[in-house]
Amino acid sequence: MRFESPSTVAAAAALLAEPGARALAGGSDLLVQMKSGMVQPAVIVDLKRIAGLGEIRETPDAFIIGAAVPGAALREAKALRKAWPGLVDGSKLIGSTQIQGRATVAGNLCNASPAADSVPAMAACGAMAVVTGPNGSRTVPVEDIPVGPGRTSLAKGELVEAIRLPKPPPRTGSAYLRFTPRTEMDIAVASVGIALSLDADGTVTAAKVVLGAVGPKVIIPEAAARALIGTRADAAALDALAAACSAAATPIDDKRGTKEFRIRVVGVLARRAAEKAIERAKGK
Amino acid sequence: MALHVKTNVNGDAAEFLCEPDETLLDALRDRLGLTGTKEGCGTGDCGACSVILDGRLVCSCLVLAAEAEGRSVRTIEGMAKGDELTTLQRKFLEHAALQCGVCTPGFLVAAEELLRRNDNPTEEQVRYWLAGNLCRCTGYDKIVRAVLDAAKDMREHAHA
Numbered sequence: 001m002r003f004e005s006p007s008t009v010a011a012a013a014a015l016l017a018e019p020g021a022r023a024l025a026g027g028s029d030l031l032v033q034m035k036s037g038m039v040q041p042a043v044i045v046d047l048k049r050i051a052g053l054g055e056i057r058e059t060p061d062a063f064i065i066g067a068a069v070p071g072a073a074l075r076e077a078k079a080l081r082k083a084w085p086g087l088v089d090g091s092k093l094i095g096s097t098q099i100q101g102r103a104t105v106a107g108n109l110c111n112a113s114p115a116a117d118s119v120p121a122m123a124a125c126g127a128m129a130v131v132t133g134p135n136g137s138r139t140v141p142v143e144d145i146p147v148g149p150g151r152t153s154l155a156k157g158e159l160v161e162a163i164r165l166p167k168p169p170p171r172t173g174s175a176y177l178r179f180t181p182r183t184e185m186d187i188a189v190a191s192v193g194i195a196l197s198l199d200a201d202g203t204v205t206a207a208k209v210v211l212g213a214v215g216p217k218v219i220i221p222e223a224a225a226r227a228l229i230g231t232r233a234d235a236a237a238l239d240a241l242a243a244a245c246s247a248a249a250t251p252i253d254d255k256r257g258t259k260e261f262r263i264r265v266v267g268v269l270a271r272r273a274a275e276k277a278i279e280r281a282k283g284k
Numbered sequence: 285m286a287l288h289v290k291t292n293v294n295g296d297a298a299e300f301l302c303e304p305d306e307t308l309l310d311a312l313r314d315r316l317g318l319t320g321t322k323e324g325c326g327t328g329d330c331g332a333c334s335v336i337l338d339g340r341l342v343c344s345c346l347v348l349a350a351e352a353e354g355r356s357v358r359t360i361e362g363m364a365k366g367d368e369l370t371t372l373q374r375k376f377l378e379h380a381a382l383q384c385g386v387c388t389p390g391f392l393v394a395a396e397e398l399l400r401r402n403d404n405p406t407e408e409q410v411r412y413w414l415a416g417n418l419c420r421c422t423g424y425d426k427i428v429r430a431v432l433d434a435a436k437d438m439r440e441h442a443h444a
Contacts, residue, residue: 003287003304003350024348031346032327034305044304046351072340096416097394098331101340102347184415185329 005046009053009132009161015045017134017157023047025068026102028095029111045159053161056080064130065163067106071118072097074105084165085280086174086195086273090121093178096185106160112146112217115188119146120212121176123220124193127165133158148216169206171198173281175273178212179265181256188213189257192245192269194277196228202282204228209241209274214249214266221248224270233278241274242267291352293318294362302349309333311349312359320360320389324418331417334390335359341397343416360389363396371441372396372434379430383421391417395431403439407432 006012015021020042024030033039047053053066056077063080071091074080081088087105094103094117105118109129123143131138131145134157142163145152154160168174178191191212199205209224227240251262286301293316300315309326312318312335321344324332328346335344336358344357363370372395375381382388391414398405398413405413410431411424419427 001304002285003348005350005353024351027346027348027351028328031307031348035326044348046348048351070340095328096331097341097398097413098334098343098416099328099346101337101342184412 001041002043003046004043005049007049007051009050009159012045012047012050012159013133013157015043016159018043021045023110023159025104025107026070026099028099028103029107047159047161050161061167063165063167065105065165067104067159067161067163069104069106071095071100071103071105075100080165083168084125084174084195086176086193086277087118087121087125087127087165089174089176090118090191090193093117093176105163109142109145109163110152110154110160112148112150112152113187114146114149114216114218115191115213116146117176117178117188117191117212119143120191120193120210120218121174122163122165122193123210123218124176124195124208125165125168125174126195126208127163129160130162130164131158132161137161139164143210143218143220146217168195169197171200171281171283172196173198173277173279175276175280177269177273177276179257179269187256190214190249190251190262190266190269192266192273194270194273196233196274196277196281198278198281202232204231204233204237204278209245209270211245211249211266211270214251214262219248219250221245224248228274233274238271238274242271245270287350289350289353291354292356294358300349304348304350306349307345308335308337308347308349308352308357309344311352312344312357315349318359318361322386322389324386324390329416329418330387330390331394331414332387332390334393334417336393336397341394358393360393363392370396371437372399372431375430375434375437376427379426379433381422381426381430382419387417387419387421391419391427395427395434398431399435399438403435403442405432405435 180186231237324330
């Protein structure tokens with residue numbers, strides 16, 4: 001095995017095109033997989049020496065989170081937290097303080113776990129993945145990166161170098177909620193990320209609802225967003241939202257929860273996440 | 285192929301040879317002889333191997349030794365000054381916040397970092413911050429009390 005720490009994204013992409021190459025950001029998934037024998041990389045490509053990848057940049061219309069930014073740094077980024085609290089809701093639930101010191105949202109995305117906490121959260125906020133490979137760069141919605149458990153749409157040599165979040169329109173709120181049997185150090189049984197915008201009268205003008213851990217990858221039910229748009233998120237709208245989320249969920253039974261439980265609880269979570277997002281949109 | 289890593293441990297320059305897949309935990313213990321940092325689970329779940337890497341609390345079992353090149357690492361060995369324990373360490377003894385002691389270095393490193401960032405944490409904040417440190421002996425209450433008492437003592441001395 002070789003350990004490489006390139007200083008540019010292009011050099012990282014060239015190394016990642018080699019057989020058996022794996023990218024290393026926070027390492028909280030990769031090192032565990034190596035230890036269990038699940039993966040035996042020929043080359044480990046550490047992304048943390050690449051200039052800029054350890055930073056959160058703010059431009060007039062976006063936040064750009066480098067692939068090597070740990071969760072702890074997201075929590076400390078005041079402007080980002082204010083703009084997209086739903087993203088931070090998700091990322092801060094990943095592991096312990098120690099894991100937060102290392103784990104990245106780009107890594108959480110590329111690990112492609114159906115239960116990844118930051119993925120529904122950032123997808124709801126309209127996050128885009130900046131993907132660079134041997135043939136240049138492309139920008140795709142984050143929800144298009146994982147295609148199933150442990151599998152991504154990244155081609156050989158491609159890496160997610162950053163996550164780009166647009167600046168939110170006025171009166172926008174976001175939230176992420178998950179169900180876990182324990183209060184901490186657990187993996188989502190079902191989860192929901194929601195971002196929505198209101199007009200001056202409190203009517204929902206735009207919404208994105210993203211379900212996690214109830215399918216092989218995130219589910220974005222259009223009917224759930226439609227249930228909110230044009231309403232003031234009254235009781236009937238929230239009922240319709242919950243029903244649309246439950247109807248769209250395609251979970252499995254496993255030791256963490258039954259199919260029936262997940263279908264029901266994803267609707268409950270959606271309702272509560274919507275209420276929280278609306279409070280935040282109103283500046284409460 | 286062994287790698288030559290130059291780093292800084294507890295304020296002193298340190299260098300070692302390691303394998304590319306060797307963890308920082310193994311390098312600290314086996315290459316540098318700093319065996320205060322313990323291995324519990326080896327998968328980032330228990331916090332026994334907690335160290336500070338460039339100002340961030342991390343599990344050294346989930347860091348490759350090669351990543352420490354040019355970085356700064358703080359371990360439990362950097363805490364006491366000779367025989368002189370820190371307030372936090374004394375409070376762990378006073379409150380009997382340990383039995384077997386395997387988790388203790390990790391708890392001390394993690395709790396010291398919390399108190400560096402927040403000199404007046406609530407009990408809830410202490411419990412959440414330390415949620416990634418597992419102890420099978422104490423039931424945690426004694427540890428939480430020791431940390432809160434250390435914080436109180438350190439605040440009073442800072443204002444004295």
